Amino acid sequence: MKVQLYKFTEDKNKTLTFRWTKKHFEFCMDNKIFLNHKGKKSYKERNLFLFSKGDKITIEDNVIAEEYSTMPVKNFSSVGAFSFPTCHFSGNIRIGRFCSIASNVKIMGENHPLNRFTTHMMTYNGEFDKFAMSEFERSWTLKPFITKPEN
Numbered sequence: 001m002k003v004q005l006y007k008f009t010e011d012k013n014k015t016l017t018f019r020w021t022k023k024h025f026e027f028c029m030d031n032k033i034f035l036n037h038k039g040k041k042s043y044k045e046r047n048l049f050l051f052s053k054g055d056k057i058t059i060e061d062n063v064i065a066e067e068y069s070t071m072p073v074k075n076f077s078s079v080g081a082f083s084f085p086t087c088h089f090s091g092n093i094r095i096g097r098f099c100s101i102a103s104n105v106k107i108m109g110e111n112h113p114l115n116r117f118t119t120h121m122m123t124y125n126g127e128f129d130k131f132a133m134s135e136f137e138r139s140w141t142l143k144p145f146i147t148k149p150e151n
Contacts, residue, residue, distance in 0.1 A: 014061045020051040032067040034084075050074070060092040072101075 018024070028035060035050045051057060051074060059076045070084035071077065077089055080097030087105040095101070112119035122128045122140075132140035 015058050016061060017056065017058045020053060020055040020057050022053065024057075025051075028071075031065075032069075033065045034068075034070040036070065036073075036086075063092050066097070073103075 025035070057076070062078070063076050064078045065071065065076065066079065066081040068081045069079035071079060072085040072093065072095075073088040075089055075091075077085075077091070077093040077095060079085070079095045080099065082097055083095050083099040083101075085095060085099070085101035085105075086103040087101055089107065093107065113124060116123050129140045132138055
């Protein structure tokens with residue numbers, strides 16, 4: 001049974017906001033978008049781990065949920081098929097296909113430099129200079145790492 005969803009409101013931040021109902025749950029089940037990693041299809045009006053009737057839900061407008069994906073706890077994110085995060089992420093986190101993410105996993109900090117050999121903070125945090133000197137009696141010199149091939 002396909003259901004029509006309604007009563008969406010949009011704000012200037014490009015999000016959709018609505019109150020959760022059984023119809024939203026049925027929409028997710030009809031489209032094989034699971035709200036917990038066990039893929040249970042029974043609706044409860046009150047549920048600590050899923051959305052409850054009347055909960056205010058806000059979804060970013062660019063969320064893409066593939067069939068057979070599972071949403072993070074009480075959130076809608078872009079999740080690929082057969083992935084199941086069992087943790088809570090806020091916002092539109094992008095998760096690929098066939099990913100298993102344990103409960104209590106957290107995402108630290110934003111905007112790590114993705115064009116370096118590592119996203120570890122040793123490439124941008126000055127504390128590693130002090131650590132190298134005290135621990136190894138040598139200075140730590142961060143050298144540029146070329147990420148684009150030269151033509």
